[in-house]
Amino acid sequence: EAGVAQSPRYKIIEKRQSVAFWCNPISGHATLYWYQQILGQGPKLLIQFQNNGVVDDSQLPKDRFSAERLKGVDSTLKIQPAKLEDSAVYLCASSLDIRGSSPLHFGNGTRLTVT
Amino acid sequence: QKEVEQDPGPLSVPEGAIVSLNCTYSNSAFQYFMWYRQYSRKGPELLMYTYSSGNKEDGRFTAQVDKSSKYISLFIRDSQPSDSATYLCASDYNQGGKLIFGQGTELSVKP
Numbered sequence: 001e002a003g004v005a006q007s008p009r010y011k012i013i014e015k016r017q018s019v020a021f022w023c024n025p026i027s028g029h030a031t032l033y034w035y036q037q038i039l040g041q042g043p044k045l046l047i048q049f050q051n052n053g054v055v056d057d058s059q060l061p062k063d064r065f066s067a068e069r070l071k072g073v074d075s076t077l078k079i080q081p082a083k084l085e086d087s088a089v090y091l092c093a094s095s096l097d098i099r100g101s102s103p104l105h106f107g108n109g110t111r112l113t114v115t
Numbered sequence: 116q117k118e119v120e121q122d123p124g125p126l127s128v129p130e131g132a133i134v135s136l137n138c139t140y141s142n143s144a145f146q147y148f149m150w151y152r153q154y155s156r157k158g159p160e161l162l163m164y165t166y167s168s169g170n171k172e173d174g175r176f177t178a179q180v181d182k183s184s185k186y187i188s189l190f191i192r193d194s195q196p197s198d199s200a201t202y203l204c205a206s207d208y209n210q211g212g213k214l215i216f217g218q219g220t221e222l223s224v225k226p
Contacts, residue, residue, distance in 0.1 A: 004158070040123065042203050042216030043159065056213060091158055103149065104214060106158035 002026065004107035006092050012113045018080035021110045025073070025094030031055075032069055033104065034077050035091040043091055049075065050098050082114045118142055119206055121217030130226050134191040138204035138217045141185065145215075147207035148180050150189045153219065154200045162202075163189065194224045 005024040013019050025032050031050050035043035046065065048056040052072040060067070064083070069075040079086055089109040095102040121138045128134055136150075147166055151159035163178035165171045171178045179188040187204050201219040208215075 040218070042119075042121075042205075042218050043214075044216070045213055048213060093158075103161050103164055106151075106160065108156070108158045111156075 004092055004094055004105055006090075006107035006110055008110055009108065010111050010113075012115065013082055015084055015114050016081040018078065019082055019112060020076055020078045021090050021092075021112075023075045023077070023092030023107060025075075025092070026105055029094035029096055029105075030072075031095045031098050031102070032075050033093040033095075034067055034075070035093060035106075037089045037091055037109070039088070046077070046090075055098065079112075082112075084114050087112060087114045116141055117217075118215045119204060119217040121204055121220055123218050123220060125221040125223060127223045127225060128194055130194060130196060130224055132194050132224070134189075134194050134198070134222060134224075136189040136191075136202050136204075136220050136222070138187040139185055140187065140206050140215075142206070142208070142215075143182070143185070144208055145206035148178070148187050149205045149207070149214070150176075150178055150187075151203040151205060151216075152200045153203060159203055196224050196226050199223045 033048050034046045037043040046060045047067045049069040052069050067077045089111050091109040093104040093106045095104045119140045150163040152162045153159040168182040175192045177190040201221045203219045204217040205214040
């Protein structure tokens with residue numbers, strides 16, 4: 001079974017620039033998550049999709065972050081404009097469905113550095 | 116107060132030691148409890164998964180949940196250098212599969 005694919009692996013941008021991350025979940029997984037992991041901290045949920053609908057985006061800074069999952073498969077997370085505090089690893093995860101009993105499988109993340 | 120708290124370490128032990136990793140949580144509504152292992156520059160990988168209270172064993176790993184004291188533990192027997200990683204505990208409301216993570220404990224197993 002292929003895992004969660006993310007690209008790019010690394011990205012360095014200057015503050016106020018824009019950036020986009022891409023995620024392809026495990027085949028057949030209906031639920032997709034974007035997490036932000038700041039150095040030395042645990043991952044924090046940014047947004048959760050069930051198929052192509054948003055389930056939870058309560059912790060997404062909507063003035064600068066946006067995400068979409070148009071066809072219910074792969075997803076894009078965008079930041080515009082970036083701030084220094086956005087430097088983090090952005091992790092995509094997927095699960096079979098939305099229930100708590102359905103474990104999350106993570107990709108290796110995109111490491112973003114904002115200078 | 117954070118919903119899931121974890122001592123960040125770092126924790127250093129000799130090869131073969133028994134390792135005990137612990138978390139506490141504040142919300143009694145949590146029902147699912149996980150341990151993830153994260154190697155440097157990799158994503159978290161699911162290690163252990165338990166529902167409600169009790170123990171679960173998988174090889175050298177044992178996960179323990181005590182809901183009465185809101186305490187989550189992971190024990191690693193006969194620790195190996197390959198166990199060196201950050202261990203993240205996580206809990207789930209079962210209200211949409213949203214995981215709340217602890218800060219992570221960095222473990223180093225010395226040969």
